[in-house]
Amino acid sequence: MTIYPPSHWVTSAVLMLGLINISIVECRRHVFDASDVTYPAINCRKHTAFLTDFGGKGDGITSNTEVFRAAVKNLSQFENDGGSQLIVPPGKWLTGSFNLTSHFTLFIQSDAVVLASQDEGDYPLVEPLPSYGTGRDGPGGRFSSFIGGSNLTDVVITGDNGTIDGQGSIWWDKFHKKKLKNTRPYLIELMYSKQIQISNLTLIDSPSWFVHPVYSSDIIAQDLTIHAPVDSPNTDGINPDSCKNVKIQDVFVVSGDDCVAVKSGWDEYGIKFGMPTEQMIIRRLTCISPDSAVIALGSEMSGGIKNIRAEDITAINSESAVRIKTGPGRGGYVTDIFVDKMNLHTMKYVFWTTGAYGQHPDPGYDPKALPIVDRINYRNVVAEDVKMAGNMGGIDGDPFTGFCLSNVTIGLSAKPKTLQWNCTDVSGISSDVTPKPCDALVDKGSIECDYPSDPVPIDTVQLETCSFSTQKQIL
Incomplete structure (x- = not known):
């Protein structure tokens, strides 16, 4: 599928990508001979199968929904015998939603496209998330995510820059016309799971959020290119939601919503569920999102957000850098946030904090449930072409x-x-900030805001070098 991005940002994007250090190239396919493919992963697999072994047809027309489901079911027998990897070879593989299994790798080869069906019937309805209480798009349930799974351990979704295409336009149209009673599918959603890797892929045109780990831990999302039209609704790039120990690294996002949105449940449901998002590092993220944030904290943050780090962040033509979104009824907290080195180009705001964000799941929220926002650190920020500081x-x-x-x-x-700083019901300190900030951010002379020196636990995980043979298509 060819993408034609708007001309007003594509030139800047090309120029900026030359200035940042993204490791996608060094992680793509390495061919030692005519048949061996190697790739980095949290764990390697003993058993290998190709989608064609199960009758898959990569013509872009034939449905492979039952093929994917049968392949995963068959390979699940090896969960306790060294695990398995399912290879998607070059071609266009049309399919409805399917779930993964534990100790499993889905590998999408170069020139392979996993193509999401546009038929609602290919996405079974599932219950709303317990920390949300209702569907995000409407009062009903949720269409199951395109690639999903629950209560899994050790799952890898990777490739040598293969593509997952959500074909989201039909869903965006239904959303705009208010024809949806249930929440649109997410492209990838893993629930109640641990040891997750999503890497070395191109993800395009999700019906809604692209990557949504929820109630999960030990997550690596790296070397990803994520594209959706900048006017597409709610196409957030990566949304860790009530998750712990997360690394997002070397990711390029063009989006109609926040490039990374850190979440933890919605109003009274998130407060009751009580699972925060914590211990996260976001590193070398590049974002283009003219109407949304590079990194959003919230607005669904009722379970709490804490111990989040972001470093080496680049934005091009985006609405704001790091935006805190919350309001009465959310409860929860956003604390211990550390941001170091942001390079921003053409922004509406650099710093944006919203304490009056609406959107509630139902009238049952408690307006007296007030959030705590404290210990928010930003340092080493360079921005140009900014409307408001x-x-x-x-x-x-x-x-x-x-x-x-x-x-x-x-x-x-x-x-x-005309007004460069608007500070209401906030307090803090500042040092060497231009233009001069509001009086609520007291000038403390020459100081440096905190940034932790100890590693986030997920940063200590070493990837193995895994492989498969393109000529060996049997278990």
Whole structure:
């Protein structure tokens, strides 16, 4: 499928990609001879099968839904015998939703496209997430995600830059026309799972969120290219949701919504479920999202968000850098956030904090459930062509505290807003910030905001070098 991005950002994107260090190239296919393919993974597999072994047809027309499901079911017998890998060879493999199994690798070869069906009947309905209480798009349930799984251990979705195409346009149209009673499918969603790797792939045109690990831990998402039209609804790139120990690294996102959105449940349901997102590192993320954030914390954050790090972040033509989104009824907290080295180009806001975010699952939320926002650190930020430096609002009677901004240089656009800093119900400190911030961010002279030096646990995971033979298509 050919993508024609809007001309107003494609030139900047090409220029910027030359300035950042993305490791996609070094992780693509390495061919030692005519038949061996190697790739990095958290674990290697003893057993190998190809989709064609199960009757798959890669013509882009024939449905392979039952083929994928049968292949995974067959390979699940090897969960306790060294695990298995299913190879998707070059071709266009049309399929409806399917689930994965444990100790399993789905490998999508170069020039292979896993093509999502546009038939609603290929996506069985499932219950709303317990931390949300209802569907995100409507009061009903959820269409099952395109590639999913629950209660799994040791799952790898990878390739040598193969493609997963969500064919989301039909879903976007239904959403805009308010024809949906149930939430659109996510492209990849793994629930209640651990030891997850999603890497070395191109993901395009998801019906809604692209990558959604939820109630899960020990997650690596790296070397990904994620594309959706910048006007497509809710096509967030990566949304860790009530997850622990997460690494997002070397990812390029063009999106109609937030490039990375950190979440943990919605209002009274998220408060009751009580599972935070914590211990996360976001590194070398590049984002293009004219109407949304590079990194969003919330708005669904009722289980809490803490101990999040982001470093070496690049934005091109995006609405805001790191945005905190919450409001009365959310409860929960956003604390111990550390951001170091952001390079921003053509932004509406650099700093944006919203304490009046609406959107509630139902009238049952408690408006007295107020969130705690504290210890938010930003340092070493360079921005150019910016409309407004900071639009920072807390909640009346529930101020957001503990902001720290240091070594921040913001170059304004040709027609910037007259007011560069709007600070309401927030407090903190600043050092070497241009333009001069609001009085609520007290100038402390020469200081440096905190950034932890100890590694996030997921950063200590070493990937193995795995392989398969393209000529060996039997177990």
